[in-house]
Every structure is written in structure tokens, then in C-alpha cells.
Amino acid sequence: MLDFVIRFRSFLLLGTLLLAQLLLVAYQVQTDGETRLLRVWAVWSVTSVERGLHGALSGVGGAWDQYVWLWDARQENESLRRERDRLQLENQQLQNAVARYGREEELQQFRQTIESQSVLAQVIGSSSNPASREFYINQGTEAGIHRGMAVIVADGIVGRIYAAYPNAALVLRIDDPEAAVGVLLATNRVRGVVRGTGGSEQRLDYVGINVEVGVGDTVLTSGDDRVYPQGLPVGRVSQVRNLGRERYIALEPFARLNRLDEVLVLTGGPREPLPVTPVDEAPYILMPNPAENPLTEATPPETPAMRPGGLGTYVPMTDADRLRRIYETIADDQDHEYGVTRSGSPDFNRGFAEADVEVGPDD
């Protein structure tokens, strides 16, 4: 036995290692809980490097633009030419800055137009999986970002937060094969689901074969998925193919998913929990008085009847009250007393004088 273990120790270790990882995968697939600590550590370490590199590259680029290039210009030109070059350089820098601030301003203005609360974030890297469509942003749970929140730009929706870490978040783009968005067609408000294919186009599913869909139709979010608010632009129908009883509808997204610099993360809005405050109760409705019958024609509303003795005021009688009064009148006419043994029952067919019926509430 020991010889066997020693001889095949590498294979045994391989099997153990694979089994452990298989169990690890199975555990993750079965549960949908919080983010694993292993991922938090790994992402924290890598995103720290990414942020550092990003900052270093920006600093070097800025230093190059602001000093080195300018120093070269001074060396090449002495007087007016040097001044002109410097101004050109500054102009270029300003144009770059304006372009960058323009993008941010555009996002900020767009931010004002949407009802949801949002956080502005910069894209700092992509995923390590070549097959997936995802990227990292430089804001995380410390900025109020959590898993499942929508990520958008002014052109349209981009994706949703797949995992949130303290200072970064992983965004799953809408063109990832795992992504799906509840949408509606802007022309006829028919609802469907947009799925990612991993390619440059998405697929629009669950639209009936008889629904009229044309190339160029605009597709908006429906809000049914409780991730994206209703009415955000998603894309434009680029292809419609009938395949027998099915139909293939391709969608071209509005947002430039391959080239994103800044994005907005919707931190509030449709994803907020349902309100727990009870709504105002419906107002009480007072029904009209019981319908009058011939026995009470002389009674209100025109001439309110008075209680016997003239002390009371008119109180509306119900049909049951009136029926009871009729039975009491019949019993009085025939000297009958209800509830008395061997007294039988009055003859209800004999009728009664209408004048005998007292109108008004019983004492």
C-alpha cells in the first residue's frame, strides 16, 4: 500500500488537487452568497497595482506633456517661435482637458436628467478571462456600490455590477453571454429580453413571431428586471431573420462597449427596496339611505318622521326594520303575541291597514 502511494504519489496529488478544486467550484455554483474572501484579496492586490500603474502612467504622461516636451520646444526655438510652440502645446493640452472634461460634463449632465442616484467611475482594467466581457472600475463598496447595480453611459446601458470590492468593482457587460436585460420596443412597447452573445451584436428574444419588428427600431429598458430603470436606451435592431417558426433579431448596442472611459453606476432608484410605509387608507363612503317603500312614502327625506311622542328625530330604517314593523303590525291586528306557546302564528294573508304601521325607529 505504501509502495503504491509512493509510486503514484504525483497522480494521487493531482487527483486530490483536482477534486478539491472541483468541490470548490461546486460549492460556489450552489450558493449565491457574498463575495469570497479569496477574490477580495486577489482583486484588492491586482487593482492596487492597476491603480498605481494608472496613476504612474498619468503622471509620466503629464510630466512629459508639461515639462519635457516644453523643454524641447525651448531648446528648438528662441523667441516668437518658442512662444508659439508653447501656446500650441498648451492649446493641445487644453483641448485634451476639454475633451476629457467634456466627457465627464456630458455624464454629469446626463446624471442630472436621470432620477436615480449615481456614482461616477473610471474604467481601470479588464478581466483576466479572455472569453468574458467584463471590466473593472475604480469605485467600490466604499462609494456605495454593490452587486447588481446598473452601469450606464449617456449613450445607453453598459452592464451591471457583478462583484463589488472596497475600492473597485467588476462590471459584467451586456454583451457577455451570461448577461440579460429586460427591454421593450420603443415603437409598439412589446417586451422582450436582450441576451449577450459574446460578439459585437446582442440577441433580442421572447418577441412574438407576429410582432412587427423592423431594422432600425429602438430598444429601451423595460425595468422588469429591477436592475435598469425603465426607458434607458439599449440599442437598435440591426437584423431580423425569420427561421421558420422562430425569429432571430440582432441588436446593435448604443454604448461603445469596447471603448469606455467613464461610466455611471446607478446606486439608487428602481433597485431600492419596496416602501414599507403604508399608503393612506381609502376614504369611508357613506351609502345613501335605504330605498323608500310604500309604507314610508310619507317619510323623509322630504318630511322627516318623528318618533312617537315627538321627542326624537328621524332615523333611517332599513328594509329589515320595515319588515319587522310590518310583522308587528299584523300581529297587533290579530292580537297575536310572538313567542308564546300554543299561540300559533298570525295570518299574514289578511293584510293590514297601512295607517297602522308606525314609521320610525323602534324603541
Next chain:
Amino acid sequence: MASYDILLRREEPQLPRLAELGLFVGALAIQVLVPYYIPVTRLFDLTLLALVYVALHRRSEMAGMFSGAAIGLAQDALSHDPVGLFGMIKTIVGFVCGWISQFVEIDFPGARSTLVGFFYVTQQIALWTLQTVLLGKHVEFSLPGALVLGALHAVLAWFLFALLDRVRIRP
């Protein structure tokens, strides 16, 4: 014979351990950073190249196996797939690389590049199988596309491994 092999291995130039670690971390960092600026580089799996190089030159299936598990798990941790998916695949790749290295002349560039192409295609098939069977995902797979990318990886490995050979030092 075994002792002779060990003597031979001791004579071979090796990549320093720190350089191996740097190679893995660098491959991961580049794979995460560069596709953001150059989207087409998303197609290349640099971690696979690093693993094949290290596992081949260690000439040990154990070392290759643990290296593969480490780099695979790290790659999983940086994506949204369950941790262990790439870990399992790269564990097997590292193990097989270390095992094959005992029979193949690894200093021949053609052999290393061919192995890289082969392992890339194998990895894609294994990945598709795991995602489909284990996770129940609907993932499209193109064998011709995988073969073309495998060939591209082989070409890239040819040049990259030649550069890495310069870093190796004789003990």
C-alpha cells in the same frame, strides 16, 4: 539512469524562482491591463504561456501541477467565473507539461511552441466542457477558431520563450 537525469538537470540553466514568480504575476497583470488599451490582446492567454515555460523547464510534474493550480486559481479570482475552473485546467496542463518535459528536448523551440499550441486548444476544449457540463452555461465554441488561436499562441511562444531563455542562469 535516474541519478544521471538528475545530474543533467542540475547542469541545465534554470529560471530563478523569483523570476518565475515575477513571470506569473506579470502575465496576469498584463492580461488584465493591456486588453483595456488594445482589445485584440484579449485573445491571448499569457498565463498559459508562462505556465508551459515554467513547467517544462522545471522538468517535474509536481512543480508543474502546483504552478498550474496557483496561476489558474489566481486567474479565476480575477474573473467572474467560479474559482477553480481555470485552476483545474491549468493544474492538468502543468502536470502534463512537467511530465512530458522528461521525455522531450525542451530547448528545441519548435517542440515548445507546438506544445503551447496543443495545450491552448486543449484548454479551450476543457473550458467549454466544464462550462457546459458543470455550470450548465450555453457557451459557443469554434474548433477552427481555437486552432487558429492555438497557432498564434505557438508563434508568440516562439519569440517569448527565446527572450525568457536569456534570463535563465546556470546553477
